[in-house]
Amino acid sequence: MTMNGSVSGIMREVIAAPLGGLDLRQHYGHHQSPAIRAGGLIFCSGMLPIDAETGERCHGTLTSEAHVIFRNLKLLLESAGSSLDRLVQVHALIYDSIEYDVLNRVYRQYVANGPPARTVWTAQIEAGFKIELDVIAAA
Amino acid sequence: MPAKREVVAAPIHPTDASLGVGAAASAIVRGGDFLFVSGLTATDLQSGTAMRGTTASETRQILANLKQLLAAAGSSLDKVVKVNVLIHSMLEAPNMNEVYARFFPDPPPARTVCGARLPDGVKVIIECTALA
Numbered sequence: 001m002t003m004n005g006s007v008s009g010i011m012r013e014v015i016a017a018p019l020g021g022l023d024l025r026q027h028y029g030h031h032q033s034p035a036i037r038a039g040g041l042i043f044c045s046g047m048l049p050i051d052a053e054t055g056e057r058c059h060g061t062l063t064s065e066a067h068v069i070f071r072n073l074k075l076l077l078e079s080a081g082s083s084l085d086r087l088v089q090v091h092a093l094i095y096d097s098i099e100y101d102v103l104n105r106v107y108r109q110y111v112a113n114g115p116p117a118r119t120v121w122t123a124q125i126e127a128g129f130k131i132e133l134d135v136i137a138a139a
Numbered sequence: 140m141p142a143k144r145e146v147v148a149a150p151i152h153p154t155d156a157s158l159g160v161g162a163a164a165s166a167i168v169r170g171g172d173f174l175f176v177s178g179l180t181a182t183d184l185q186s187g188t189a190m191r192g193t194t195a196s197e198t199r200q201i202l203a204n205l206k207q208l209l210a211a212a213g214s215s216l217d218k219v220v221k222v223n224v225l226i227h228s229m230l231e232a233p234n235m236n237e238v239y240a241r242f243f244p245d246p247p248p249a250r251t252v253c254g255a256r257l258p259d260g261v262k263v264i265i266e267c268t269a270l271a
Contacts, residue, residue: 010172010270012220014246025247029233031240032250036220038270039172043221046251093253124229124254134223134251 013037018079019052022072027055035076037139042082044135046093047073048126062099062130066106069133074110082137087116091134093123103131142171147212159189159201167212169271174214178225178266179205180259189259194231195238197263202242209269217244218270222251225264229254235263 015035017023024030024045035044049058049065052075058068074084090111094103100120125132147167159180160166168175181190181197182204190200202216209215222243226235232252240247248267257264 012218012248012270029236030250030252031236031243031247032222033246033248036249038220043249043268045249046253091251126229126232126252132251132253136221 010039015042015076015080018075021050021052021055022076023055024048024050035080037080040139041088042077042080042137042139044073044076044133044137047076047133047135048129049131057127057129059127059129062094062102063106065129065131066103069131070106070110073133073135077137080139082139084110085113086138087111087135088138089136090116090118092118092120093125093132093134094120095122095125095128095130097122099130143169144171145169147174159204166208169212172271173220174209174212174269174271176205176208176267176269178223178264179208180261180264189261191260191262194226194234194262197261198235198238198265201263201265202239205265205267206242212271214269214271216242219243219248219267220270221249222265222267224250224252225255225257225266226252227254227257227262231262 014033015037017034022034025032032045035042047069049068051058052072077083092103146165147169159182160177164177166177179201181200183190184204206216224235226232
């Protein structure tokens with residue numbers, strides 16, 4: 001049994017940030033890994049509209065923030081050998097339910113066929129962002 | 140063969156209510172290779188009473204309880220894959236993060252933090268998924 005392993009032999013594997021900007025621990029001190037692979041799944045930390053190169057916050061409309069998030073998510077998942085086509089479950093946190101239709105419009109562009117299970121709710125998101133995606137994908 | 144689904148008995152106190160989960164939920168359920176832990180609130184494990192305090196003190200109590208709970212279920216904090224933290228105000232996120240960083244190993248699990256309206260004056264709720 002190793003530090004990150006388990007008696008059943010299933011391992012927990014850290015997915016590193018594919019680009020420096022996506023390491024929120026380095027940029028903002030958040031005590032979290034970008035993603036963890038375990039048991040055939042990839043668990044992503046809450047995805048935020050952050051510039052993948054610089055780590056700068058990309059505040060904007062819900063639509064523009066969602067585009068940044070999906071681009072980042074694509075980078076992260078593909079670096080781990082997965083993809084947007086392999087999403088299993090998505091929690092979409094938005095700042096106001098009035099934007100629900102706006103979310104759907106942009107969301108559909110990225111998860112076209114056989115979309116994943118999804119729940120949307122309103123929450124307070126860090127730094128005043130308008131959207132955050134909490135994602136589990138098949139590895 | 141269907142994957143295993145099993146409620147993991149609360150190890151510390153006779154009822155899961157003492158973990159701040161309430162009588163309607165199990166504190167931990169095993170499904171397949173994973174343990175799913177209910178959203179925990181700050182609770183004294185011996186007496187079962189709620190421990191309201193600051194965001195930092197509630198975070199400390201919850202994670203101390205989580206550590207015991209996972210150990211009793213044969214897992215541990217370094218097998219946690221994902222944590223969801225709900226706090227009463229995102230202004231308190233740094234206070235939570237500072238305490239949180241003392242409990243989880245390096246490299247830490249994936250995590251999502253958001254601000255939400257929590258019941259009964261609770262300041263923090265933490266739920267997680269761990270490898271069994």
